[in-house]
Amino acid sequence: MDIQRRQALKTIGIGGIGAALLAGKGLANASQNYVQYGVLVDTRKCINCKACQVACKLWNGNQPDPTTFKNQFSASTFTYVSECKFTGPYPNVKYHTAKRQCMHCEDPACVQACPQGGAAIHKEPNGMVVINHENCLRCGSCTEACVFGGAVNLDEKAFLLKKCTFCIDRIRHGLVPACVETCLTGALQFGTLEEINNKGLEAKNQGYPVHGLKGEKWATSWIYIWPKGVENRTMFFPKV
Amino acid sequence: MDGSEDRFKSSINEERRRFLKSMGLWGFTLGTASMVGDLAEDAFGSFCSPMYGKPDFDEVVNTACGICMVQCGMKAYKKNGRVCYVAGNPADPFSRGHLCAKGKASLGFLNNPDRLLYPIKRTNPDNKDFGVNPGWVRITWEEAFSTIVDKMMENTDNGKHGERLAIFSHGNYGWVARLLGALGSPNLITHYDTCFSPFYVARKALIGDNCWCNLEGVKYMLSFGWDQLDRSKNHPSAQTTTAIANGAKVVCFNPYQGTLGALGTQWIPIKPGSDLAVALAMIQRILSQNRFDKEFVKNKTNFYEHEKAIRDHFKTFTPEWAEKISEVPAKTIITIADEFSDPKHWPALIPNHKRDGAGGPNYVNSYQMAHAIILLNALVGAIDREGGKATMAFTWNPGGQVACAQNPKPLKELIQEKGAIDGKHEYPLVRDLITDRGIFYNVAQRILDKDPYELKMAIFRRYGIQSFPNPKKMAKALSTLNYLVFVDSMPKDIMWFADLVLPEVMFLESDWISDRLYTTPGYQMVFAANKAQAPVGEQKGWGGMVFELGKRVDQKLGTKYFQTKEGEWIKDDKDAFLKPLGITFAELKQLPESMWKKEVPYTSKSEYKTPSHKIEMYGTLFEKHGYDPLPKWIEKSAQPNEEYPYYLLIRRLPGMKHSAPLTSNNPYILDAFPKPFAEINSATARKLGIAEGDRVELKSKNGSVQIIARISERIRPDCIMYLHNYGHILPELSLSQGDTGDGNLIPDRPKPKEKDKDWSASAWMSDVCVRIQKI
Secondary structure, rough: OOOOHHHHHHHHOHHHHHHHHHHHHHOHHHHOOOOOOOEEHHHHHHHOHHHHHHHHHHHHOOOOOOOOOOOOOOOOOOEEEEEEOOOOOOOOOOOOOEEEEEOEEEHHHHHOOOOOOOEEEEEEOOOOOOEEEEHHOOOOHHHOOOOOOOOOOOOOOOEEEOOOOHHHHHHOOOOOOOOHHOOOOOOOEEEEEEHHHHHHHHHHOOOEEEEEOOOOOOOOOEEEEEOOOOOHHOOOOOOO | OHHHHHHHHHHHHOOOOHHHHOOOOOOOOOOHHHOOOOOHHHOOOOOOOOOOOOOOOEEEEEEOOOOOOOOOOOEEEEEEEEEEEEEEEEEEEEEOOOOHHHHHHHHHHOOEEEEEOOOOOOOOOOOOOOOOOOOOEEEOHHHHHHHHHHHHHHHHHHOOOOOHEEEOOOOOHHHHHHHHHOOOOOOOOOOOHHHHHHHHHHHHHHHOOOOOOOOOOOOOOEEEEOOHHHHOHHHHHHHHHHHHOOEEEEEEEOOOHHHHHHOEEEEEOOOOOOHHHHHHHHHHHHHOOOOOOOOHHHHHHHOHHHHHHHHHOOOOHHHHHHHHHHHOOOOHHHHHHHOOOOHHHOOOEOOOOOOOOOOOOOOOHHHHHHHHHHHHHHHHOOOOOOOOOOOEEEEOOOOOOEEOOOHHHHHEEEEEEEEOOOOOHHOOOHHOOOOOOOOOOHHHHHHHHHHOOOOEEEEEEOHHHOOOHHHHHHHHHHHOOOOEEEEEEEEOHHHHOOOEEEEEOOHHOEEEEEEOOOOOOOOOEEEOOOOOOOOOOOOOOHHHHHHHHHHHHHHOOOOOOOOOOOOOEOOOHHHHHHHHHHHOOOHHHHHHHEEEEEEEEOOOOOOOOOOOEEEEOOOOOHOOOOOOOOOOOOOOOOOOOOOEEEEEEEOOOOOOOOOHHHHHHOOOHHOOOOOOEEEEEEEHHHHHHHOOOOEEEEEEEOEEEEEEEEEEEEEEEEEEEEEEEOOOOOOOOOOOOOOOHHHHHHOOOOOOOOOOOOOOOOOOOOOOEEEEEEE
């Protein structure tokens, strides 16, 4: 952390918040230590309030999308809450909702598909999958390769491919991702990938469906816990 | 920036054009430029500064969210003098650093291109109707204030007939009542009957005060239509999901599953308006089993003083009887009553809040339901529990007041003397217990009928015609007034009928005090909500406007209602409000996080503000005024028939605050919650030939809306769910969804021919049946 930025953070109080958020986790300098990060998406606590969607737009300076109004990824929508899945017909029905974004896969198909061989899109040592616009050919190979429903999208005006950054800018400055910060109920939890994976394993051992765990075919940095009884067809993970 | 703001601006124009076209307006825009000024040029470009790379702020301001009454602690991050990001304040023990979608989207409100920027007046006063150009022109604040006070004097005959003036004000009740009192008007009117008068009056009458349902530690949560998760209020949502994660059983009676029904343990799709039958049967079962918190009931309530009457009253309300009405099997009612009253499931609680479900002002029988909920909570000791957890707990605020040189006649006396244009004089408990609130349900008809007198002038603060049931009738009533003033941060469709419009600051543009009325026990706390940036136009705060009008009225009448005893004009009341804490507002601002908080263990009261000084399971105040002292069964009013075969349910979305343009015209909110829709059970949709996304007309005996259909499994087949949150008929609202307000479907309740048995004067907002058809 250079002195100027440290001074700036101190002045505006962000350093204090960041230290509080990451204290005790040994993460403050994690970018140098290559600690992997993860987010737990506990859909048992998701109330479909969509505060995470709004937070993402604001932090990333992404414009609201008044013309499409579609619940889907776009160059200005890095995340959205997927809703209206159900497990059965009325009245034996349970709706659930889950936030979707780039899953920051352990072995990202988008990176594999990149003709620039990782120069345009790569997985950071901390686990974030990020785009390097300078080297990007805008060929869309990453968009097509994404197994989670097109998390990478072309901003036609800016002619840039865009996606969830895992708030790499915030994490490297001691803050949790914007969506996690605002989540009211703890449905989104940030930590080291090890911590998050362990929480996922614990839930799995209690009989909850869990996706994205280490060692699975689609291991991801964002690990999902689903309510019991939710059918596979309502989830958006690829079939193993 | 990457140029996408240009795309957005062109999208706004495209939306606006489409909207104007769809509304059948013919090419004028009501002098939009005079209100919007140059803000729209960069409204959605500059505040979203590109932050990729590093957090890049100049300053952080401690403030509070002013979108709803939870008032979560907020930090406003500034760049180049403007707020460019907001986040929760982790030092706030309730919001814990989190903000809901509404709070997070407040920048879409602050920088909204449609905001009111300057005072404006109508130049076409003789022709007020939808679609008629008011000819707005910009005026100065001096002209605005002097015009309003002149009109007040003219229309009240210099205060001799103050009743000809009404102020419909959301907030600042004490000072508005004083302003009205200065002129002799009893007409301070708010939206309580459309929002929560049944349980508000019930709580005041039976436990002595309003309270807040603290869900922390609840092991058994029983909901009659209450769905806090669907409202996404901050700490109540977290408390609910935490309780569920900790293994609490959550049983949800609701014709629509909602979020609580989905995440809870058991969803029971009850027949609309029959919750009261189940509640009465539960009381009967619990009393017959003699399994309740006898110590609490003995020490805290008047149960044993009226034991025989209470037991006799409930004898006939058996679970089998309730099954016939509610379609909930008697066996299920018995099981739930037994679980609820079993000490091993305690603390148990039935929360209720505002317009949720059966205890809100939704059905003809809601007032009895509000009483029944208090009875059930009393039986399991869930009111004012020591420690404050899992209880209906009393809230706190400093409540200091400015001492004025002269006080006008109190509102209650004015109501008794003159009657009120909202009919409050016909409801003694509303008049006595919530004097400075009001009744919306029939005020339009009363204005048209001049009952009990002619209303000549009104000031509306934050209310629009969509705030009322049967808004078209309200529009007709307003068109009969001599003079109408509208005050808000955003335009509303009442402006078709207004003569003068005052622009108001939004919460990030002024200093104010967050008094945390919705907080849970264990803390006494207030925030200084610091002004984060200068107003984007010439807006002022509503409080300051009332002080200025009060001063000018005093000057006209030679009175001293808005002066201190030392003869100074009152300009601010923050220091007086904080005086009981021994600090000034300036000192509060300087405290760490601008926050005064004190951990105070919640102690249960030894006496309550009721006639018996106890929690009144048997309502002696009701009895005294000729009402039922105990809740009894009353049938819901509207029932499906050939013409209108479906019950109407109304849902409020988590990202919306009513249909207020601060959210319904907010691009971030509309990004997440884009379109109004009617939700239909799949079996019903099949029968009617309606598919997902079809355009449909939803029609009641009052009116109709045209929206899209969504098909689901989470609603009873005999119900149609519609949303509360959309709809404005005003071209200035460029993102509005047109004439789609749920109010179109809700009739204004007729004035009762005899004394109304509903002591709460509830507006019965969901006691409506509808039909739906593809168009």
